[in-house]
Amino acid sequence: MDFQLTEEQQMMKEMAHKFADNRVKPGAAERDRTHEFPVDILKECAELGFMGVAIPEEWGGAGMDYLSYAIMMEEISRACASTGVILSVNNSLVCDPLMKFGTDAQKEKYLKPLAMGEKLGCFALTEPGAGSDAGATKTTAVKDGDYYIVNGTKIFITCATNADVAIVFAVTDKSAGHHGISAFIVEKDFEGYNLGTVEDKLGINASGTAELYFEDMKVPAENLLGEEGQGYKIALATLDGARIGIAAQGVGVAQAVLDESVKYAKERVQFGKPIAANQAIQWFLADMATELEAARLLTYKGADCKQQGGRCNKITSMAKVFAAETAMKAATKGVQIFGGYGYMKEYPMERLFRDAKILEIYEGTSEIQRIVISASLLKEY
Ligand SMILES: Cc1cc2nc3c(=O)[nH]c(=O)nc-3n(C[C@H](O)[C@H](O)[C@H](O)COP(=O)(O)OP(=O)(O)OC[C@H]3O[C@@H](n4cnc5c(N)ncnc54)[C@H](O)[C@@H]3O)c2cc1C
Structure with missing residues (x-):
């Protein structure tokens, strides 16, 4: 088992991280307020190959693997969960089924422009x-x-x-x-x-x-x-794989919560010392970081399973439910660390808390993921 990213995956991580910090994060709070669809950012995503990461180059995609896709999703969602879900829909819910079930004529007409980001699905x-x-x-x-x-x-x-x-x-x-x-x-x-x-x-x-x-x-x-x-088969097969994208979105949101929480805990002074000096806050941070790392590893394992082909519904459901609940738990603690400021729109934690909740609902609720996992388990034993 190798926990190192390949050169290509590392390159994706650095590129998406930089783009997320420089281009996606700065307007995220404003877009949350105005509900403006990030049209310009998506044009830049298209140039970077983010609209069809795991689609072969001959069909307009970036020709990378599913782990690279998960890494891209994690980095963009860390900066803006809205942009993250748009990318996840185009990659996983639209390009993927076209690639898998489309005829060559359908791929030529629809998959190519969608994977290149000329069209949105x-x-x-x-x-x-x-x-x-x-x-x-x-x-x-x-x-x-x-x-x-x-x-x-x-x-x-x-x-x-x-x-x-x-x-x-x-x-x-x-x-x-x-x-x-x-x-x-x-x-x-x-x-x-x-x-x-x-x-x-x-x-x-x-x-x-x-x-x-x-x-x-x-x-x-x-x-x-x-x-x-x-x-129905196409829908279920599509959702099985797409859960990697949403799990990665959860990892990204949880990472943003951790980053903001550590920063705030070191800056905020009460009783003459930073709140980070209190063991209660330190334990919040330790739990967040531990669960985040577990969610990331599960998500990467799901991405690897999809890359190998074959059925991956159990692991992708595990990754989705765990990462979603990790993000929600982290965001709840994050608001607590920020105290009253965590409740205010002026601070980032309030948006992260609201954005985290959807992860437990779309592309199969947490209850539905548990049904998929247990059904698979019961068949195995
Ligand atoms: C912001 C947002 C974006 C979305 N985007 C898309 C999209 O792009 N495309 C799309 O097609 N859909 C989309 N959805 C729909 C989403 O996938 C559904 O909302 C979700 O699957 C749940 O369906 P529901 O809302 O009807 O809830 P219901 O199915 O009515 O569930 C209500 C509650 O009952 C529970 N429940 C239901 N059945 C069972 C069961 N058998 N056992 C135990 N508990 C159960 C659920 O877990 C949930 O807690 C989106 C939803 C939202 C909110």
Whole structure:
């Protein structure tokens, strides 16, 4: 077992770290306040190859491995969790399934511009009645000659405000349960594609979360992703791998909490000495740092598993639930270390606390991750 990063992974770490500090972090608090989508930063991310890190170069990506992707996600999320999730959606939820299930023509038309960052993607699975239970999808797609006619509503879709392309899941055969769901590549300019309510949220405010609704949307039959009835499988396989991105986002948020907490604890003086001189504060910091390191190692192991191919759902679910809960626990302690200042928007901890919470919810709640882990465990014994 080798815990050293390769030269390429180290290069990614240094490049993403510098970019995050110089370009992403400075405007993060302002974007959180204004909810402005980071369009200019994403253009620079595209130049650095961050929009399709693990996609082969022939399809417009950077041709790096999944650990490099996790490292990029960790560094950017350390500076801005909103920018982090946008990158995670484009890389993991859009480029990955196109790479795995797309035809060469679909890759040429959609994957290349998405991986190069010329276009932005979103992943539209969730519906009002289908959250954790994605099999309860109600959106329908009815074949009509060379088209599918799609009707339905998707909610809570990250990047929906700015996305050019969406991977949309819809029922093509009502009688077939999970096997009756199919996946489609949809362009925002397709007739019947509509942007609905833009959500006002607790955190990750610059990530453009919105509703999409489809009214007799005409999707060319050639835009079916995979085969008819394969949509549920595509969704689950995509989410299995995507959890590495969200786990890495958790590591990044937890790292930001630790960095800010150590700095503040050394600066803040009460009772004539820095609060860091108190053992209570030292133990907060020690626990944060220990759990952060464990979350990072689990995330890197998940990334390595995905790189090797094969099923990696147990380890990626472990990484996602552990890193999410590590970030939330760290942020709770971080606010405590900052005292009243931790409750104020003027200080960074308040945003980190709000941003951390989403990690326990999207791409499968912590409860759903535990279902995946235990189901896998029970099969093994
Ligand atoms: C900011 C944000 C961004 C998002 N981005 C996207 C996106 O880009 N694309 C997309 O498709 N979706 C997206 N989502 C949706 C997200 O994935 C869902 O919100 C999530 O999967 C949970 O679904 P739900 O909200 O309907 O909660 P529910 O499924 O209703 O769950 C409610 C509670 O019940 C628990 N629960 C449910 N079933 C079980 C069970 N069997 N056992 C134990 N507990 C259970 C859950 O863990 C949770 O605590 C986003 C959500 C948010 C908030």
